[in-house]
Every structure is written in structure tokens, then in C-alpha cells.
Amino acid sequence: MEINRIYFNKLYNELSQPEISILLGARQVGKSTLMRQLEKAARQKGLTTVFYDLEQSSDLQKLSGNLKDITHQLISAAQVVFIDEFHYLANASKIFKAIFDSRKSLPTGRAIKIYASGSSSLEIHKHLKESLAGRFIKTMIYPLSIGEWQQIPKFQKEQYLQWGGMPGLSQRFDA
Numbered sequence: 025m026e027i028n029r030i031y032f033n034k035l036y037n038e039l040s041q042p043e044i045s046i047l048l049g050a051r052q053v054g055k056s057t058l059m060r061q062l063e064k065a066a067r068q069k070g071l072t073t074v075f076y077d078l079e080q081s082s083d084l085q086k087l088s089g090n091l092k093d094i095t096h097q098l099i100s101a102a103q104v105v106f107i108d109e110f111h112y113l114a115n116a117s118k119i120f121k122a123i124f125d126s127r128k129s130l131p132t133g134r135a136i137k138i139y140a141s142g143s144s145s146l147e148i149h150k151h152l153k154e155s156l157a158g159r160f161i162k163t164m165i166y167p168l169s170i171g172e173w174q175q176i177p178k179f180q181k182e183q184y185l186q187w188g189g190m191p192g193l194s195q196r197f198d199a
Contacts, residue, residue: 027175029058031165036065038161039104039137042127044120046110047141049165055141058165059106062139072102078112091115095122099136110140117155124159141165 031047035058038045047055056077063073076083087094087107098105098119110116120138127135167189173179 026061027054027168027172029054029061029172030169031058031163032061035062035139035163038139039066039069039071041161042124042135042137044124044138044140044156044160046160046162047139047165048143048162049141050167051143053165053167055165056108059108059139059141063104063106066104071104073104073106074102075106076108078107078109084112087113091118091122095119095126098123098138099126103135104137104139107138107140109142111142116140121156121159124156 035045035047039062047058049055059075063075066073076087078084078087087097107113107116113119120140123136123138168184169189170181170184173184173189
């Protein structure tokens, strides 16, 4: 079942913006699901996409190597690139900076949009601010609001109160 998240429209509108869109939040709040929904919407808009889930060793392997090769691979991969769990990517901030800065030398209409999701750790926040200043849009993803939960058939207020809007946890422990 697909829940209409309050973040979706904001993130979808960022498709036309050159900045790297960074989704940060705790585990199980729905970052990956949001990115999959954005990928689907981008494809419906006629854009080419690629999705890397860096918790999958095969995807992580695809993005290993030197900075220049990875940057070239991502620029060549698609118009919209999704990188889930980007904190596993070595030198992620340098790669994102290189991709953002390369847009000036790309043929017209070939700009690359990057969506990346990751942990909400303070270390990531500090690193992003230092190395990507002016090149990224950060969106904090929080657990489901009660309004979002009410979209779920058989919504139970007690379940929302018990699991605090964490969609992954509530499904995992629901008997």
C-alpha cells in the first residue's frame, strides 16, 4: 500500500533544481520508499533513472573505485540518479560536488539530478555543510504523521501511539 507522504510534492518539485537532494532521517521512517516513489514519478515524466541501494553489495561494488570513474559513471547513468544509504559511499560529498559542478560542462538538457538518502547522524550533517555548501537541499524525513497513518486501512490509533509513526517497525511487530 502506498501512503501519500507530506514530503513527496516538495521532493518531486526538486526534480527541476540542480542541487543534490539529500533525504536524512532515522532508520525505518520511509526514506527508501519515498525515493522509489520519486523514481516512479520521474520515469512517468519521461526521465531516465537509475537506483543504487548501497546496502546491497552489488550496488556498492558498482560505485567503488576512484573519484573520477565514479563521477563519470553517475553522470552517464541516467538523468535522475537515486543513491540509497549514501553514507556507505566513500567520498560521497566529493562525488556529489563534482557532479554538481560538472553541470556547466554538460550538453544543454543533460543536467543530472541526484537524490540521496542516509542516516541523520550529526557527523553526516557536519560533513555536508562543509563540503557541499550551496550545492544541496536537505530534507529531514520524520516518522509518519497521524494524518499519513490514517491512510492505512484498518488504522488503529493505539498502534500509532505504540510505534510512534515508524512504518517499518509497526509492520514488523504487528501480530
